[in-house]
Amino acid sequence: MTRVFPMGAMGAKPLGPRPAKRRPSLLRTLMVQIGLVLVAGGILINSAFFVFAYNVGKRDFDSYMALSTQQMADTFTHQLWLFDLATTRRFCHMAVDSVNIAGIRLYDHNQKIIAESGTFPDKGTITIFRTLTYQDQTLVGYMEIRFVNTLFEQHLLITVLAACCMVLFTAVSSFTLIFLVLNRHLTRPLKQLHQEMHQMTSGSFSGSEMTGQKAEIQGLVNGFNQMARALAAREQSKQQAEQRLSEEKAVMEAIIQTLPGIFVVHVQGQGLVRWNDNFEVMSGLPSDQIRGKAITHWIDPAEREGIVEKLAAAFNTEASGGEFEAELCFKAGKVPYLISVRQCRIQGQKVTIGMGIDLTERKSLEVSLRRAQKMESIGTLAGGIAHDFNNIIFPMMGYAELLREDLPDKSFQKEAVEAIYRASVRAGALVRQILSLSRQQEEAFIPLKVQPILKEAVGLLEACIPRTIRIQKTIDSDCGLVVADPTQVHQIIMNLGTNAYHAMEKTGGILSFSLQTVEIGPDQGASLTLCPGAHVLLKVKDTGVGIDPAHIDRIFDPYFTTKLPGRGTGLGLSIVQGIVRRCRGEICLQSRPGQGTEVSVYLPVAETPEALPVEESGQDVLAGKESVLLLDDEAAILSVVSAILSRLGYRVTTMQDPLKAARLTSEELAAFDLVITDMTMPGMTGIQLNGRLKALRPELPVILCSGFSHEINGENIAEVNIQAYLEKPVQKQMLAKVIRRVLDEA
Template identity: 30%
Template sequence: MHSLLLRQLRRHFGSADAIPDGWKLFVESVDSAYRQSDADRRMLERSLELSSQELLQANSEMRAVFQAFPDLFFRLDREGRIVDYKGSGKDLCVASEEIIGKRIQDVPVTGVGAAFRDALQQVRDTSSIVTIEYSMPIQGSERYFEARLLPMMHDQIIAIVRNITERRHLEEQLIQSQKMEAIGQLAGGVAHDFNNILTAILGYADLMLADLPAGSHLEAYGSEVKVAAERGAALTRQLLAFSRRQLLQVAILDLNEVVGEVEQMLRRLIGENIVLVTNLEPELTRVKADPTQVQQVILNLALNARDAMPGGGALSIRTSNLALVSPTTLEGADLAAGLYAVLEISDTGAGMEPEILPRIFEPFFTTKEKGKGTGLGLATVYGIVRQSGGMITVESVPRRGSTFRIFLPGATQTAEPRSSDPPARVGPRGYETILLAEDEENVRTLVRTVLESIGYTVLDASGGDHALEMADRHPGPIHLLVTDIVMPQMSGSELAKRLVDRFPAMKVLFMSGYAEKYPRGFMATGGSAFLQKPFTAAALAQQIRILLGTDRAP
């Protein structure tokens, strides 16, 4: 710029010396300004070049973040039209290349579009963040989502959509677990109260039958009363099994042996049109459980499978080992780390609809016709498995069949040899003095009547304090305390401790409808026994005679 201006001025004034000093100063000022301008331009160009590179890098990094992030990000215009989106396309209900330009409120799922429409309007009206939840079928399965809509500049809206299917399933499992626990508590309470009633019915039926002429129509009526009461007792046992309040006779078991013991019975029960197939793991992990209860679990599931295959089919029983190195949720069951023996029972029957599965373990829930089921079979299975420390899961496909899997924790000891003890015989009539403590009047009256009828002297009390008073007033020895465990003011266990301190030779027979009240610590000393309600008069007399024939350990 400087040389160009000087040439023009020399041409105008004739020579360089003829150029006035003022013009020379002007030329230098203009040239300096242009040089500064060029420097600024070059600096700006360099800055723009760097900014463009940084912006490209930032955009690349942001795209990588969006692709890795589990959420979907939608940029919407004021009308809800999708301008852009980022994130994984696995949760999109349409192909990702087709989504740009569509309105988010036009999603073709009943109720979902309306929810987005209302949310968009609320964002526009209030300029606040709005959250909605919805579900929709994607790739053949129902998925749950949470969408948060945020107002942005230039009337745009950002929608952040998160897949919450796993969280929703965990919440449903928790609710189901809490519901089953509440039902179990209710069932256990009902069974306890009902057991007291049945104890009186069974006991008086025994007394009545003992006095009626053999073969008379009155004896037949009495026998029917007893049979009906025993059926009621069987129902309460199933309720107690569901509520995990049964008294278990635990042993170290090989599940393969238990399956073998019931296999022949199963073949008779399921009929000739159903094929029974067993596939047993030869090195199966041992478990700690009640063998009788495990047999009941297998029988109940097998009978349930038989009823699902009226036209015939296949029933499969399989055992296997499972080793978990860390806590795991498997098929909806929360399992701690460790070894498990798995018992799997499958059928090729009618199967169950998905909406039925969450309720199948509830007491009295049944899909069978009226009169063909109590609805307690699977509830009993559930209770036994849970009381044994295990978990049970079910898979079912309509018209294809069902599979129940039972996971029982492995035991460290070896399996114990199984033997069946012969039933104890009822001893001769007694003569001893028995202190009876029972707060239920009908049960107390029955027990006193039964014991007095076979020769015992009975002191009956309505509670713990009353029993202590009677013991203090009685001048002679008291050979046996028969006490309910759950009583107001003072429990049967506390009463027994106080009386045994005074009368060391006294034996104790505990009665209860609650297995979890079983006084294990006290009974470890010997000289005591437990009789679960409801019981017959014969069972009561037999247990007392056996107990009075033993000595308490020092």
């Protein structure tokens, strides 16, 4: 997973906005302040009214008391002057009945109570003491009146409460009216403005513009609308830039993630800050363990010091970077990489960008290329020596065949000649084996029976291996056909038998061959990479030294061998495996040190009902009496082929110089029924000679022989107007059969 960290603040802790404290609304503040003003005004007005009402009430009450006192004084003065006490007492009782008078006392001139009515409490009353004089001259007594001030106080309280109610009503009405006015002309516009601003802070600039406000608010609204339009334009531009940046970032991220190798970004002092998924997967570490490590952390410690020096030298160049190979130590082990690094500065920091390509496949391809070049060299060498080597083998094989026909049976000489013959046949097979390895030998896949090939190969092995090794063979005569090259099947048996012989060369033992038909089921076929069905199973088992388990996995590798120098090339089992797999089969090997080895070869049974015959020795040889012109630059080959053809009854004329044969006239060519010529000769090739001869006598049949040729094979002879092609060395029986067929067809 890709990790991205900002270059300028790598390692710095981002600071977020502090949470804003909740502030009181403007309407609430204004209403509280106006309410306080109204309350204060009401208090002042109520206080003033109270003072005024008190003073007015006090004045009226004082006037009332003075008037009442004067009236009662006049009344009681007259009655006392007349000494009418009964009337005086009656008037006292009548006066006390008033709600404002609590009690009245009358005194004589000696201040003796002469009449009394009502109560005389100390609290809640006002006492007035009055001297009673008749006509302002004669003292007739005294009068004490207790006036009740409770009513005055109640009246004063009612007046104050009424004033308070009036003030409260006025304050509430004013407060409500002011609230409605402020809410309509101030709070609503401000709330709408606040909502628009909230939408803007959330990234929405599509709100409608505010209009129709008072001059003061409208100025603020106009400024806000201008700011909103400017912010909307800026936000649109910002969104477009962010979209472009996001697209570029996505493209860059996709490029980084789809790189075929690893990608890292290293910042000086901070270590790795970015990498792609490939690097995280290869390292096998979580991101928190990768972050901060040095770019050289994964380099093999044995190479680290040298790589650091290479990096320092590369960064000092004009390109400020370079390429080098190094092994990185990952979870899966050491992996070779081609690393490319560049250094630059981003926001003042030294940044190193590195990319690496896994060289594992490339190294493997290089090894494969070297092996292919080695195989190509072997093929070139094989093609170069095949012609000469086959020319050497051919006379040996031909003379051995002629001698064994002349020697008596069961004689030592015949056995020796038989051994020479088998050795020459084996030498020819060895050449074909080398050419097959280099893919210069054509493969002929035909339906065939393995039984006769196995019998022939085992017979050759019996003649070659020592008597200390006993050969056992179990061959099922009912085995089905397989589609393969007969020479390659022979090669498989010889290679496996030779390996078994080498494993028992010092100790001796038993070499077993078995051939049978087995049925491969789906489960077994999956484990053996075979198609279910019938297969011919060839087993080659020995009781030799066995194979070390450490070598089992490499036993089929080309050039791998555990044999001593000069005893093997390491190509035998590799060739066998290649042949078997080209036949859609499989080869398995089981071995234990000291207990021997068993090799199993599975070949699918062919669906073709009939097999092509495999040539075996001892068949009747076809003879003839025709005249044959034989050309070859090798005198030994001319001699042996001439002897073979003469023994078959043919009349033979030999030539070593193809140019001489090319100068023959048509009349001279008429004496020959067949021309057998070598492919490679001094001065002229067999194909060129064929053209010259056919120009003079088109119906003249020509057989071309060669130890090895890139130009001609058994499939393209018709293109050059040649009737047959034979590869040296040619056995007598094959030579006689081809000659007879060509002559009969002509």
